[in-house]
Amino acid sequence: MYYEPLTQDHGLRHTPLKALVFPRPIGWISTVNAQGQPNLAPYSFFNLVSDAPAMVEFCSSGEKDSLRNCEATGEFVANLVSARQTQQMNASSTALPSEVNEFEFAGLQAVASQSVKAPRVDGAPASLECKVHDIIELPSSQPGRRNAMVLGLVTGVYIDDTYIKDGMVDQAAMTLLARCGYRDYAKIERVFELGRPDD
Ligand SMILES: Cc1cc2nc3c(=O)[nH]c(=O)nc-3n(C[C@H](O)[C@H](O)[C@H](O)COP(=O)(O)O)c2cc1C
Numbered sequence: 724m725y726y727e728p729l730t731q732d733h734g735l736r737h738t739p740l741k742a743l744v745f746p747r748p749i750g751w752i753s754t755v756n757a758q759g760q761p762n763l764a765p766y767s768f769f770n771l772v773s774d775a776p777a778m779v780e781f782c783s784s785g786e787k788d789s790l791r792n793c794e795a796t797g798e799f800v801a802n803l804v805s806a807r808q809t810q811q812m813n814a815s816s817t818a819l820p821s822e823v824n825e826f827e828f829a830g831l832q833a834v835a836s837q838s839v840k841a842p843r844v845d846g847a848p849a850s851l852e853c854k855v856h857d858i859i860e861l862p863s864s865q866p867g868r869r870n871a872m873v874l875g876l877v878t879g880v881y882i883d884d885t886y887i888k889d890g891m892v893d894q895a896a897m898t899l900l901a902r903c904g905y906r907d908y909a910k911i912e913r914v915f916e917l918g919r920p921d922d
Pocket of ligand 1 (some may be wrong): 768
């Protein structure tokens with residue numbers, strides 16, 4: 724099959740795109756608002772986009788608290804999600820009034836970050852503390868609905884020491900959760916090594 728998404732319907736039950744571009748890492752984005760109230764939500768339109776300097780992005784489909792807090796404070800933390808925290812991650816995606824603290828709602832502890840005011844998630848295998856570098860307005864297919872990409876410069880990297888073995892991150896041990904299409908997720912339990920041809 725073939726379709727042109729700007730002008731044609733795919734004819735399937737759901738848009739196939741998120742079942743094609745996967746697995747997507749989940750950035751569990753913690754922020755605070757201007758009054759210091761913490762907020763937490765998962766974003767799978769998330770990735771590391773540069774490593775020198777380290778930069779990450781997440782995209783907000785609509786104007787959500789995470790985006791508003793990034794605009795208000797210029798800071799966020801992208802926590803990585805272990806499959807061990809699947810239920811808490813999912814609970815934190817519930818649409819709640821802005822004044823509800825998703826850390827408390829999902830039964831999570833907030834731990835103070837070192838380079839930003841937004842806290843990190845206790846139990847997350849790693850957390851990237853970020854200063855907002857730019858907020859890029861993307862085209863939106865729904866008139867009046869923002870579609871915005873938050874680009875962050877990583878100012879602090881926390882790694883749970885449990886996952887450091889022989890000077891390397893034990894990736895399989897972190898059992899990161901990844902987002903697939905539909906209601907599906909993947910657990911990254913095994914990785915394999917492949918050298919570059921010119922290594
Ligand atoms: C695994 C997962 C990934 C998600 N990814 C995104 C995303 O990339 N962009 C988005 O706008 N919403 C995404 N959502 C939905 C938000 O988490 C949800 O709208 C949340 O209530 C936003 O919270 P906030 O208003 O506190 O930022 C995702 C939800 C889940 C469960």
